[in-house]
Amino acid sequence: MKKLLPLFIALLTTSILTACVTKNYGNDKDTPLIENESSNNEIAMTRISLGLGYLKMGNTQQAKLNLEKAKRFSPNLVQVHTAFAHYYDTVGEPVLATKAYEHALSINDQDADTLNNYGVFLCRNEKYAAAEKQMLRAIAIPSYILVAQSYENLALCQLKANQFDKAQTYLEKAIAHSPNRASSLLQMMRLQYAKSDYKSAQSYLHRYEKSTRRFTPDALALAFKIFANQGNKRISVNYGNMLVKMFPNSFEAKQYILNELYQIDADKLAEEYRASLSDKSTRKSKKRVVVLSPKVTTSPEKDSLSRHGLKPIMANSVMPTTEQEAESKVKSNVKSEEINDESNDTESYRQQVAAKEAPIQKPAIQTPTDELIKTEKSAAEAAVKSEVNRTPMVSLPIHVVIKGDSLFAISKHYNIVMRSLERWNKLRRPYLLKIGDVLYLADPKSATKR
Structure with a gap:
């Protein structure tokens, strides 16, 4: 996310008006007397500029002192309260920063710079919907000139929220408003790489190279990965050599020497993108589908x-009839026969019981039921063996x-x-x-x- 301090200082320095000068002529009309007329707002703006300068140096005490003086001179100046919001954000007081932004907007709810900066603050605190609302309000103001920057801020906020489609839309708008904006082209290059659209990422890389005069280590590392993932080793190695020569002490150069940039920041973004796709597919499957599959015994x-x-x-696997299934069928037949036997007359049943209780042991006689079991068992085994021989294991x-x-x-x-x-x-x-x-x-x- 963009740092707000440089933007504050730039806006404030352009807003500071030089003191009004009037020329009064005394007795000698050829010698004018110079008199400075400074308004309270101009003094307040000067104090704000000093306060933000001290804040940048880390002197928070002097920063707040100058902001308090600015507030005494112009308590209803919007820039005073936005400067206080930035101060509270820097020192880790988000509640006070929110109040300062809200107070500034209560004075002028059409101040585009305040709306944009408030949106950046909300996004940093993971209030993505509210941040999007404030930045879109800033863009909608006709007199606002930093439209491309606000669209880029919106895109970065959506990337943080894992809203990749929205991020691409806002980056396209940022590039449409400022075609040669290097930072927007670089962010679009990262996003296309994360989506594995390496051809599109390559086209934005060429546009980025034309628009920028200063390469960065992360841009060169990303260029290396774009061509490496397309199998173009020659060009990717060229970018890797550029990285080592131009930025030998950078983290990216050390990683290139160590492991050829196995994972860069854009790779983490790619993981988040793939995770978001899996989450979407999970949400889309509303019905629970139960798939019955055979039990497989693993060795x-x-x-x-x-x-x-x-x-x-x-390959070409067919589920044969198992030996257990054959046995279960035979057992069910045997059970039905036993039930029929039990339905015979009482005398026959008593004779069978007496025969079982008799102490004399007789040799086992093979009944027709036993023969049926053996026959069906051997048939099942033969079917299994033939099916296994017929089904190749590859x-x-x-x-x-x-x-x-x-x-x-x-x-x-x-x-x-x-x-x-x-x-x-x-x-x-x-x-x-x-x-x-x-x-x-x-x-x-x-x-x-x-």
């Missing part, structure tokens, strides 16, 4: 593969996407051409990889033919 060998990101894939190497992954990084890690990964996984640009996505590292079609 320790398969668990080990899963932990390392590689899982065996079964193991394909895969990669499970983790935090910080990109398609370029995955292709580089496994030494696989990016186009092959695109074809095998049916990916289209921009590549939107989510945490937990599974990518084939070999051609599934050639695997099923083996």
